[in-house]
Amino acid sequence: MKKLIMGNEAVALGSLKAGMSFFAAYPITPASEIMHFLAKKEDEIEFVHAEDEIASIHLVIGASLAGRKVLTSTSGPGMSLKQEAIGLAHMMEVPLVIVNVQRVGPSTGMPTLPSQGDVLQARYGSHGDYNPIVFYPNSVEECYKYAIEAHNASEESRSPVILLLDGFLGHLSETVDLGNIKINIKPRTLAPLGKGSRHFTGLLSRDGIPLTKDSTYYREWYSKYKKRISDAADNYRFYEYIENKKSKTLLIAYGITSRVILPLKNKYSIFRPIRLFPVLDKELMKISEKYDRIIVIELNDGQYKGEIEKSLKRKVESMPLLGGTLKLKEIEEKLK
Amino acid sequence: MPTTWCPGCSIGTVFKQLASTLSDMSIGKQDLTVVSGIGCSGRAAGYFDVDSVHGTHGRAIPIAEGVKRGNDKLNVIVFSGDGDLSGIGGNHLLHSSRRDINLTVICINNEIYGMTGGQMAPTTKVGIKTLTSPLGNSYNPVNLQGIITSNKRHFYARSSTFQIAHLQKCIKEAIEWDGFAFIDVISYCIENNGRRLGFKSGYEMLEHNKKEFKVNSSPEGRLKDDELGIIKSAEEK
Numbered sequence: 001m002k003k004l005i006m007g008n009e010a011v012a013l014g015s016l017k018a019g020m021s022f023f024a025a026y027p028i029t030p031a032s033e034i035m036h037f038l039a040k041k042e043d044e045i046e047f048v049h050a051e052d053e054i055a056s057i058h059l060v061i062g063a064s065l066a067g068r069k070v071l072t073s074t075s076g077p078g079m080s081l082k083q084e085a086i087g088l089a090h091m092m093e094v095p096l097v098i099v100n101v102q103r104v105g106p107s108t109g110m111p112t113l114p115s116q117g118d119v120l121q122a123r124y125g126s127h128g129d130y131n132p133i134v135f136y137p138n139s140v141e142e143c144y145k146y147a148i149e150a151h152n153a154s155e156e157s158r159s160p161v162i163l164l165l166d167g168f169l170g171h172l173s174e175t176v177d178l179g180n181i182k183i184n185i186k187p188r189t190l191a192p193l194g195k196g197s198r199h200f201t202g203l204l205s206r207d208g209i210p211l212t213k214d215s216t217y218y219r220e221w222y223s224k225y226k227k228r229i230s231d232a233a234d235n236y237r238f239y240e241y242i243e244n245k246k247s248k249t250l251l252i253a254y255g256i257t258s259r260v261i262l263p264l265k266n267k268y269s270i271f272r273p274i275r276l277f278p279v280l281d282k283e284l285m286k287i288s289e290k291y292d293r294i295i296v297i298e299l300n301d302g303q304y305k306g307e308i309e310k311s312l313k314r315k316v317e318s319m320p321l322l323g324g325t326l327k328l329k330e331i332e333e334k335l336k
Numbered sequence: 337m338p339t340t341w342c343p344g345c346s347i348g349t350v351f352k353q354l355a356s357t358l359s360d361m362s363i364g365k366q367d368l369t370v371v372s373g374i375g376c377s378g379r380a381a382g383y384f385d386v387d388s389v390h391g392t393h394g395r396a397i398p399i400a401e402g403v404k405r406g407n408d409k410l411n412v413i414v415f416s417g418d419g420d421l422s423g424i425g426g427n428h429l430l431h432s433s434r435r436d437i438n439l440t441v442i443c444i445n446n447e448i449y450g451m452t453g454g455q456m457a458p459t460t461k462v463g464i465k466t467l468t469s470p471l472g473n474s475y476n477p478v479n480l481q482g483i484i485t486s487n488k489r490h491f492y493a494r495s496s497t498f499q500i501a502h503l504q505k506c507i508k509e510a511i512e513w514d515g516f517a518f519i520d521v522i523s524y525c526i527e528n529n530g531r532r533l534g535f536k537s538g539y540e541m542l543e544h545n546k547k548e549f550k551v552n553s554s555p556e557g558r559l560k561d562d563e564l565g566i567i568k569s570a571e572e573k
Contacts, residue, residue: 022406046405051431055398058391058428062371062402065389066410088392193369193387193403194410201382201390208382 002177007143008033008073008170011099011163013178014147015071016041018185020097022068024048024059026078029111030167031101034073053078057085057098064096065200067192069151073099075167076118077108079125086160087126090225092200095154095190097147099163101170102299104324113324114167116255116299122162123277123307129222131229133157134277135238136164138258140174145181146274149236152186157232164276166299168256168326230278238274239283249335250291252308257297257321260328264335276304281311288312295319297331340379344538346497346523347444351380353500354415354442357507368411371400373420376451376525377444380415394424401437408438411511418445418459422478426458429483433516436489440510441518443480446525454528465532481559484518485567491515493566494559496522498546502564509566522549522564 005013012034015023023038023045025031039047046063050056053074060070074082079100089096102118104110118125122134133153137146147163154161199208204218211217240258247268253261258272271287273280288294295317296305302318309316319334341347358368365386372381374393381388391399396416404412414421421429421443432439448466449455456466458478465472484492491513493506503521510517524530524541535541552565559565 022402024402048405050398051427054395055428055431058395058398059402059405061391062389062399062404063406064402065387065399066369066403066406068406084392085395092389192407193389194366194407196387197365197385199382199388199390202392203390210379210382 001179002175004173004175005140005178006033006171006173007140007165008101009037010140010143010176010178011073011147011165012037014144015097015151016045017144018069018148018151020045020069020071020151022046022060022063022070023072024050024056024063025073026050026053026056028075028078030103030114030170031073031075031099033170034099053081054085057082060096061085061089061092061094064094064190065193067188069188070096071099072096073101075101075103076105079118079121083126086132087128087130088202089160090126090130090132091202093158093190094160095158096160097150097154097163098160099165101165101167103167110324112167114169114256114299115324116166116257117303118164119276119298119300119303122164131226132162132277133159133229133233133236133275134162134164135236135274136254136276137274138169138255138272140172141176141178141181142274143169144176144178145183146238148183148185149238152184153232153236155186155189156235157229158189159229164255166256233275233278236275237280237283239280240272240274241287242270244269248291249293249295250288252294252296252304253298254304257299257326260326261297261331263328264332279307279311284308284312293317295335297321299324299326339383341376342527344526345376346446346538346542347377347380349497349500350442350444350503350521350523351383353503354413354507355384357504357511361508361511363411363511367409368413369403370413370415371396371403372414373416373425374451375417375420375449377415377417378420394420395428396420397425397428397432397439397441400439401432401435404437404439412439413511414439414441416441416443417450418443418447419449419457422458422480426478433484433487433490433518436487436515438515439517440507440513441516442507443518443520444523445480445520446523446529447477448525448529450525450528454525454532466529480518480520481567485558485569487516488571489515489569491517491566491568492520493518494520494522494564496545496549496564497524498542499549499551499564502551506566513568
């Protein structure tokens with residue numbers, strides 16, 4: 001049955017569908033609706049309005065270890081606060097999903113205007129070498145679908161998966177029939193606390209014993225960790241490619257930007273990554289071969305353009321749209 | 337078994353008393369999780385033969401609260417230090433105690449940041465010279481008893497690594513308490529604090545604590561600065 005649903009709400013619904021039963025967060029524009037919606041589900045899930053973003057992320061880490069599928073949501077400033085804990089979750093192999101409904105930064109920025117300025121933060125925000133999986137939908141239906149897939153990917157990779165949205169998408173209302181969407185729900189892959197003698201620590205460790213001076217072991221651990229994430233991510237190679245056979249230019253966009261530029265498919269080809277990280281190198285390599293120009297249109301100063309350039313090892317152009325406003329006419333002008 | 341703690345460290349004493357009490361209470365592996373923070377006391381979690389978590393600095397309490405809410409059949413014990421719990425973790429101490437989550441929090445209070453060499457802690461007394469207060473600390477220490485007892489329902493116990501029987505009693509009552517129970521364990525750090533202050537051994541510091549503190553079995557209202565005991569209020573939950 002079709003219903004009018006908001007992006008933020010769809011994320012919450014998808015998460016619930018995936019079996020999420022513990023949610024902790026802190027209010028922040030433009031993500032608060034996720035909290036409000038889930039607060040009303042207090043009879044179905046454990047809901048915590050925590051004292052801050054840092055408490056939120058640690059609460060969900062604890063609850064995930066205790067056996068629950070968990071979710072937390074925030075925007076840029078809160079995402080910055082969570083970085084240390086994200087590293088902890090990677091080191092301790094804890095499945096969880098973090099939603100970042102992006103707004104214009106840096107700092108308090110423009111709380112009510114959307115942006116894609118936290119893309120590189122999603123990839124590199126925490127300290128040290130780590131390899132996060134990041135998804136970014138572009139419709140209300142996809143918010144539902146990829147919230148479920150984010151939980152699935154987090155279980156398979158045993159890592160915190162980031163679901164990016166932007167302020168536009170979070171507040172976008174569309175009529176959708178969620179009943180039509182059928183996705184397999186992956187079960188929990190982490191045995192809950194109380195089952196053994198495991199030690200979960202942020203320190204480099206082997207079988208729960210900290211090994212903080214063994215560089216050879218670190219390399220062994222890192223390569224296993226990297227492979228585990230990469231192997232899991234392989235099952236989630238999500239993207240959309242709209243080919244315009246006459247075009248010599250490939251436009252790359254994601255999130256709300258990709259919705260706005262859709263009419264341009266009559267003139268250009270469009271590649272839309274849904275899994276932003278790991279970068280879809282194989283697909284991009286194959287698809288981009290025949291194009292003379294590749295232009296990444298994004299609501300930031302060329303963040304994903306840099307990643308694509310690195311991956312393809314060729315010149316990629318950037319069209320930054322800054323300040324929270326997004327107009328098709330402006331994009332068309334710049335493309336001429 | 338060899339631990340990472342220095343000879344003369346008091347953490348081992350508290351660890352042993354906790355292990356002992358858990359054993360006396362027949363609390364088994366499947367019913368227990370220990371969560372620790374960052375600091376010398378943080379290494380304790382890994383030494384227990386149970387599922388345990390060694391989290392980030394200051395966030396042992398929210399992790400523990402998440403665990404407890406995730407599965408309230410588990411006895412969840414936080415084992416951390418004064419810097420971790422009342423400094424960087426102060427905000428979480430305030431709110432988790434206010435929410436009265438059923439946790440037992442054991443605070444190894446040695447009035448210093450030991451692991452990193454001996455910098456002043458929120459609990460460091462006025463006048464004490466540390467690596468970050470070379471001329472003597474000028475701030476009044478944090479009032480742990482005040483923070484915990486500011487909640488309508490509260491359990492604050494103060495014990496020490498000398499009064500071992502009392503410590504065991506506090507641990508047992510804290511675990512049995514149906515709510516947030518905080519044990520302030522007067523400890524000491526010989527290597528990174530005591531020596532700088534002129535103590536020659538851990539034993540000397542232990543003797544110093546023995547002289548300084550007395551157990552008050554029936555405190556009224558609040559514990560004086562030199563008293564050990566339990567302050568609790570069982571108002572309706």
